[in-house]
Amino acid sequence: MKYLVVGAGFSGAVIARELAEAGHTVRVVEARNHVAGNAYDYVNEHGIRVHQYGPHLFHTNNKSVYDWLSKFTEWVPYQHKVKAQLEDGRFATLPVNRETKDMVGEENVLDIFFRPYTKKMWGMELDELNPDIINRVPIRDDDNELYFPNDEYQAMPKDGYTALVENILDHKNIQVMLETSYDKDWNWMYDHVFNSMPIDQYFDFKHGNLPYRSIRFTTVTLPIPRALPTTTVNFTHDGPQTRVTEWKNIPCHGDNKYSTTLTFEEPCDYVDNNFERYYPVKDRDGKNRELYEKYKNEQPENMKFIGRCGLYAYLDMDMAINSALATVRKFLV
Numbered sequence: 494m495k496y497l498v499v500g501a502g503f504s505g506a507v508i509a510r511e512l513a514e515a516g517h518t519v520r521v522v523e524a525r526n527h528v529a530g531n532a533y534d535y536v537n538e539h540g541i542r543v544h545q546y547g548p549h550l551f552h553t554n555n556k557s558v559y560d561w562l563s564k565f566t567e568w569v570p571y572q573h574k575v576k577a578q579l580e581d582g583r584f585a586t587l588p589v590n591r592e593t594k595d596m597v598g599e600e601n602v603l604d605i606f607f608r609p610y611t612k613k614m615w616g617m618e619l620d621e622l623n624p625d626i627i628n629r630v631p632i633r634d635d636d637n638e639l640y641f642p643n644d645e646y647q648a649m650p651k652d653g654y655t656a657l658v659e660n661i662l663d664h665k666n667i668q669v670m671l672e673t674s675y676d677k678d679w680n681w682m683y684d685h686v687f688n689s690m691p692i693d694q695y696f697d698f699k700h701g702n703l704p705y706r707s708i709r710f711t712t713v714t715l716p717i718p719r720a721l722p723t724t725t726v727n728f729t730h731d732g733p734q735t736r737v738t739e740w741k742n743i744p745c746h747g748d749n750k751y752s753t754t755l756t757f758e759e760p761c762d763y764v765d766n767n768f769e770r771y772y773p774v775k776d777r778d779g780k781n782r783e784l785y786e787k788y789k790n791e792q793p794e795n796m797k798f799i800g801r802c803g804l805y806a807y808l809d810m811d812m813a814i815n816s817a818l819a820t821v822r823k824f825l826v
């Protein structure tokens with residue numbers, strides 16, 4: 494094997510496929526017992542598809558990413574909608590639109606939808622957080638109800654994300670080893686390593702830890718046909734949970750007419766969740782980014798860090814794929 498890819502999430506799978514198609518042999522090692530990284534999904538005992546690490550909605554304006562993925566999956570159209578449940582039980586559209594502002598009063602929007610959510614999601618007050626994070630969820634003046642109103646391509650892979658990533662990795666030049674954690678001593682065996690492990694972990698945290706937020710998931714199946722008005726419902730209260738997702742509301746996620754499966758999310762520090770790293774923390778002063786840069790400057794010559802934990806950046810799937818394609822194509826020139 495000429496190249497090593499660490500991690501079989503989207504970033505690693507895309508890089509492995511491009512290298513394989515260019516005629517190179519690639520070994521992919523994955524610590525978990527499945528491919529697809531945090532986009533991993535499975536069908537549960539009730540015939541309902543569940544995303545093990547929280548709801549993954551594919552949305553992009555990047556046609557080349559959509560076209561690239563379309564070689565490996567059929568799509569079903571799906572436009573995500575989210576409601577917030579107010580403390581009195583009423584449901585209001587998110588992101589906040591005109592109807593939502595009319596319901597709660599424009600002057601209350603920050604206190605109802607942003608302040609408590611930020612505190613539980615990030616463990617920080619609103620003004621401690623980098624404004625970029627809040628600005629990702631714009632407030633609207635119209636009655637549009639879509640969660641991603643501006644994205645041209647919004648769809649779900651017909652057979653799920655796991656099957657999609659399995660198809661990407663299905664090439665005679667690619668060998669996948671599950672339940673195999675990367676070992677630095679292997680570097681000499683390969684011409685180059687593409688590494689999606691946490692960059693601070695690679696360097697044994699010698700400059701300090703890069704913080705992440707994590708989420709504890711609780712999945713329950715209820716003996717009722719449907720529970721929620723939209724796929725995801727956010728909570729505005731200051732209790733520990735942020736949101737709940739009803740999987741059957743997404744097309745091709747099962748059609749059990751007797752029961753429905755829901756997943757609740759409770760954010761926490763990654764240290765309190767078995768070191769499961771989900772969201773890099775973007776602090777207002779950029780201290781975490783500085784620490785990341787320190788590590789990046791020490792990247793070995795025959796290694797590129799890739800993906801969410803290698804780049805220490807929150808990347809949606811389309812961004813992770815776009816970044817992986819750019820990295821591998823530059824490498825192959």
Ligand SMILES: Cc1cc2nc3c(=O)[nH]c(=O)nc-3n(C[C@H](O)[C@H](O)[C@H](O)COP(=O)(O)OP(=O)(O)OC[C@H]3O[C@@H](n4cnc5c(N)ncnc54)[C@H](O)[C@@H]3O)c2cc1C
Pocket residue numbers: 499500501502503504505522523524525529530531532546547548549550551552673674675689690691708771772799800801802808809810811813
């Ligand atoms: C809760 C949540 C919800 C999300 N929702 C959306 C969404 O709706 N839409 C969207 O576009 N994106 C969403 N994302 C982002 C999406 O998960 C990422 O874009 C995508 O997973 C990035 O893929 P990756 O390969 O960079 O990282 P990952 O998916 O994290 O894959 C990295 C892989 O590397 C493996 N690994 C790490 N260290 C080692 C090691 N030492 N040895 C071997 N293997 C190792 C890990 O086990 C993992 O499988 C969400 C993310 C989270 C956490």
